[in-house]
Amino acid sequence: MSRINNRFSLSRARLVLFVVSAMLTSAVLTIAAAEPQPQAITNAPASPTTDLTAGWTQKKFTYQIQHPYDLKTSDRYSYDATNDIHHFWVYFTDKPHAPPPNTTTARTEMRLETYSTNEHMLDADVKIIPGTFACIAQVFDAAHGPVTMLMAHPNGTVTVGNSTVIKTNAIGNWWNLKVSNNPAANGKIKIYVDDVLVGTYASRGPRDYYFKCGVYSRKNSDRSETFFRNIKLWEKPALPKPSP
Numbered sequence: 001m002s003r004i005n006n007r008f009s010l011s012r013a014r015l016v017l018f019v020v021s022a023m024l025t026s027a028v029l030t031i032a033a034a035e036p037q038p039q040a041i042t043n044a045p046a047s048p049t050t051d052l053t054a055g056w057t058q059k060k061f062t063y064q065i066q067h068p069y070d071l072k073t074s075d076r077y078s079y080d081a082t083n084d085i086h087h088f089w090v091y092f093t094d095k096p097h098a099p100p101p102n103t104t105t106a107r108t109e110m111r112l113e114t115y116s117t118n119e120h121m122l123d124a125d126v127k128i129i130p131g132t133f134a135c136i137a138q139v140f141d142a143a144h145g146p147v148t149m150l151m152a153h154p155n156g157t158v159t160v161g162n163s164t165v166i167k168t169n170a171i172g173n174w175w176n177l178k179v180s181n182n183p184a185a186n187g188k189i190k191i192y193v194d195d196v197l198v199g200t201y202a203s204r205g206p207r208d209y210y211f212k213c214g215v216y217s218r219k220n221s222d223r224s225e226t227f228f229r230n231i232k233l234w235e236k237p238a239l240p241k242p243s244p
Helices: 001-036
Strands: 057-059 063-067 076-079 085-091 105-110 121-128 134-141 145-152 158-160 166-167 175-181 188-194 195-203 208-218 223-236
Touching: 063 208, 085 105, 085 208, 105 134, 105 223, 121 134, 121 208, 134 175, 134 223, 145 175, 145 188, 166 195, 175 208, 195 223, 208 223
Parallel strands: none
Antiparallel strands: 057 223, 063 105, 076 085, 085 223, 105 208, 121 175, 121 223, 134 145, 134 208, 145 158, 158 166, 175 188, 188 195
């Protein structure tokens, strides 16, 4: 009788454990079903690159090459029409681009045509040769001189003026430069490196402007040299005035 009771008690205990286990399993499954299940993640397509020239019109433009006045243009400038590459070089000991009383330091620069209405943008690929210490691009106020000057330094940086760095490792490789200027009241000058905005500056309001690029030597420089290719001039048409 004792053995029968023991067997009965063991069987009953096993039954209780089975029922409890089944209840726990059911509860876990119910909770799991109630929780939100992880969803598969699909990477969204990258945003399309903004085309900085969208809404602009490319202009045919005229230019002149400023170079030491006692030399021929070909002594400090060349143009490869096959690859659309302009080559500028100058020595600090060269004469200025115009005879005395001009006392500016030596330069070999492309001076683009003058504009006074609508926002304009200079667009070009640039390669700076080692050793260059020069201004490589300018927004120029025709009546009062440079507004914004971009300086190439021998350490490979390019700065706005002498301090604000807009590019590093700029020597010996091609990179894209875009400089826009709005001649309207409260207009802005914007500088882009490889299509990234790196600086915004005040322009001088309505007046005559032009862009320059090349090499304009700085004090204590020796030989400065740059290549510019695919030079373009863009114009943004004025928005129509709203009807009264």
